Amino acid sequence: MSNRLELLPAVDVRDGQAVRLVKGASGSETSFGEPLAAALAWQSAGAEWLHLVDLDAAFGTGDNRALVREVTERLDIKVELSGGIRDDATLAAALATGCRRVNLGTAALETPEWVAKVIAEHGDKIAVGLDVVGTTLKGRGWTKDGGDLYEVLARLDAEGCARYVVTDVNRDGTLTGPNLQLLRDVCAATDRPVVASGGVSSLADLLAIATLVPEGVEGAIVGKALYEQKFTLEEALEAVS
C-alpha cells in the first residue's frame, strides 16, 4: 500500500453534461460542460485516476453509456466507473469500456448474492460504494435506505470485497469538508482500502484526509472544489505528493 493519497477527480454525467449535485439531489445540478473536455483536462493536469459516474443510470432516468464509454476509451489514465451497474449486462458493458474498476452502489444493497458472485469473479475490478447518511446506506440515486453501514461492510468483507468508496451524502457537493470521523470509523471496521468522497473544499481538507492513509484511506475523490477552482489539480497533486 502506498503512503501517498491518490486523487480521483470526478466527472459526473447527467443528460450528456458534466455536472455537480448538492447532496446528490436530482435537480440540484450545476453544469460544467462536456464530460470529455473535463476528463481530458484532469488527465493533462496529471491525474492518475478519473472517477466517472453515469448519474442518469444511478437515478434510473436513462443512461449516458455511449458517452461514458467514449470518455473511458479516450483516456490513458485509470477510470473508476459507477452508476447503474446492477446486473450482468451493465457490468459487462462497464468492464468492456476498459475501465480499471467499477463501483457498485445499489446492487450491493438490493442483490447481495449477485454482488458476492461478481466479487468472486472479478476481484479488485469491483469496488463497492458505501453512500451513507449517518450510518444508513443509500441506494437508487441516494433516495432509498439500504441497511446499516457496518452490517453491510462486514458482509462484503466476508465476501472478499477489495475496496470501498465511502461517501457522506450530506457533505457531497457542499464544500463543507470531509467527514473524517466516518472515514476513521470505516477504516477501523475493515482492513480493505477506502476511497474518501464528499465535502472536499480545500487543500487543507486533502491534507487532513492524507493523515488517514496509515489507517487505510487510499484515495480521495474531488469534484466541486476543482470545478469551482478552489484549487487546481496540479496544486492538489503537489500537496499530497
Ligand SMILES: O=C(O)c1ccccc1N[C@@H]1O[C@H](COP(=O)(O)O)[C@@H](O)[C@H]1O
Ligand atoms: O456521485 C453522485 O453525486 C451521486 C449522486 C446520486 C446518486 C449516485 C451518485 N453517485 C454514484 O453512483 C453510484 C451508485 O450507482 P448505483 O446505485 O450502483 O446505480 C455510486 O458510486 C455513487 O457514489
